[in-house]
Amino acid sequence: MVRRIVQALFTLASNGYIKGFYEGRIYKGDIKKVCVPGLNCYSCPGAFGSCPIGSLQAVIGSMKYTFSFYVSGFLMLMGIVFGRFICGWLCPFGLFQDLLNKIPSKKVTVKGLWKNMKYLKYAVLAVFVVLLPLVMRDELGISAPYFCKYICPAGTLEGGLPLVLMNESLKSTIGWLSAWKTMLLVVTIISSIVVFRPFCRFVCPLGAIYSLFNKVSLYRLNVDEKACTSCGICESACKMGIKAYVEPNSPECIRCGDCIKSCPQGAIYREDVVTIKTSHGKVNKVE
Structure with missing residues (x-):
């Protein structure tokens, strides 16, 4: 119960820009320059801070920079101090999966060959967060945030769907990409009901980063x-x-x-x- 309360409070604190929800606009104040420790979409109407994965991709794919000392240092500091404690206690999308898994259903235990799927998140981190934004640039030297754009279900849930539902002008722009991201979100929701935290286990690049520090973190x-x-x-x-x-x-x-x-x-x-x-x-x- 203590963990659930902390998760809920942190989710509310990091997404407390109530005005954004009923106006359909994202917060753009100075606090938005600061990263939050968990996976939390920058485009969520209520988000006060930036997602560290989104920030990392924005720097890698920018025209001027390919490395951010701030974002990298932030991730290292969070990893060294907390490790994956952040995943279990401070990540809003982790809370979302936890609550879905509380829905009564036959649960599936991840074992055997399925356990090896845990390595997939490191591939997602390497390919979609780092390599593609670094290599696949346009004529201006800018690349897309590939993980956020093509994979992240947290972005669809927190940012994509609320903004589209609250802005008539955006509804006309819905295409195959929106349908693809919505499908991934639906798959995540259904799988979270029967499997405990499938996104955290198999896909999340932020969890992959923090997992590297689990054995040496101060909280252990x-x-x-x-x-x-x-x-x-x-x-x-x-x-x-x-x-x-x-x-x-x-x-x-x-x-x-x-x-x-x-x-x-x-x-x-x-x-x-x-x-x-x-x-x-x-x-x-x-x-």
Whole structure:
């Protein structure tokens, strides 16, 4: 419940430009120059900040620059401090998928060969976020934001659909691209009902970036090997299918905390916890 409240509050805070929703216009104030940590479309009528993936693409595909120290530094700082905690607690599109997965239905567990699909998000990051904007430029030396334009369902949900619905002039411009993006959003919605966070698992380039820092981030998990019995309860509780007792800081871990709550021995804990061993051999963890 705490995580859900934090997710909701952060989503409202980063998309709180209420005026934009009923006027059908995006916020263009100075705050828009600042990146938010999660995936949140720049074109959302309520968005106060910029999406880091969109900002990265805008710089790579611009006429003057191909590298941004600000955006790259921001992503590295967020990754080093939080890792994929951002995915689990601060990303609005992560909350959207979480709520969809709450809809009663038969759930599908990702296992076997399907688990290898997790590497797809790194390919999306390399090809659509970096290589295509860097190489596929027009005669003016400008390239399109390929991930945002052709793939991102968050942009369709938060920006594309609201702006089209609220602007009559935009309705006449709807073409194959809008239909394609809407189809991808529908696929994401349906798959999110039966699979826990499919977009985060398989597609999200921002999650791919943060996952690279999970093992070294300041916010991390640890396992008390003396208390752990390798019972596997934490693995059963983990919706991402991670063996927390083996790899507590897996690149796929979104830091939801389900493994901590489920462990009957209290063997999994956050790294910011002080561990004290009593004279009776019992391990106490004090925040």
